[in-house]
Amino acid sequence: MYWKDGTKMQWDDGIQNKTHDEKLDNPDLEDMMSQKYVKGSNWDSPPAENFEPGRIRYEPFFTKMYGSSSGEVQRSLVSVSWLPSICGCTVQFNNINGAAAQLQKVSDEIEASLGKEFHKYINKTAGTFNWRKIAGTNRLSTHAFGTSIDINTKYSNYWQWDGNMVWKNQIPMEIVEIFEKHGFIWGGKWYHYDTMHFEYRPELLVD
Ligand SMILES: [Zn+2]
Secondary structure: OEOOOOOEOOOOOOOOOOOHHHHHHOOOHHHHOOOOOOOOOOOOOOOOOOOOOOOOOOHHHHHHHHOOOHHHHHOOEEEEEEOOOOOOEEEEEEOHHHHHHHHHHHHHHHHHHOOHHHHHHHOOEEEOOOOOEOOOOOOEOHHHHOOEEEEOHHHOOEHHHHOOOOOOOOOOHHHHHHHHHOOEEEHHHOOOOEOOEEEEOHHHOOO
């Protein structure tokens, strides 16, 4: 893969027959793009074992794009007025690639189109930027890049909280579809489900 500044990234590391855990821990770009994210409510639910498009991430792609240290990412963060009439929140989001502008569009569309019955899911946010690794792993969370937002945990399901791998979800698809329209994938479509989590991944949403 060629970057505009001339940087080259290898697509295929040549390692065959990786297990899913090996793809998570040591992926190449090919692994990252190997599962197709299906937009909309007509997706294969619940997800098949280890089917979780977007959860395999080639970390150098993200550190190159959005920043390779907490300080570097923070220099690219801007404030987004998130759901002013529902949440009344100001969140920090990465300005690179239009991520923050796209989050603002999600906010605008939710406010303009979703009724009160949807507000309980989104009237709180569990955070955006946080330079941290994913719990129990050596991998950076996409919250480290300021490109992800968690909505209200009260109505969310997360595989690590549940102690089993039985997929559950309470988040309405109307909310999910607005995020997807503006370049975000949803952690609810993963085998290792994380239904509060929305992540800016336009490279997975190209039709
Ligand atoms: Zn999250």
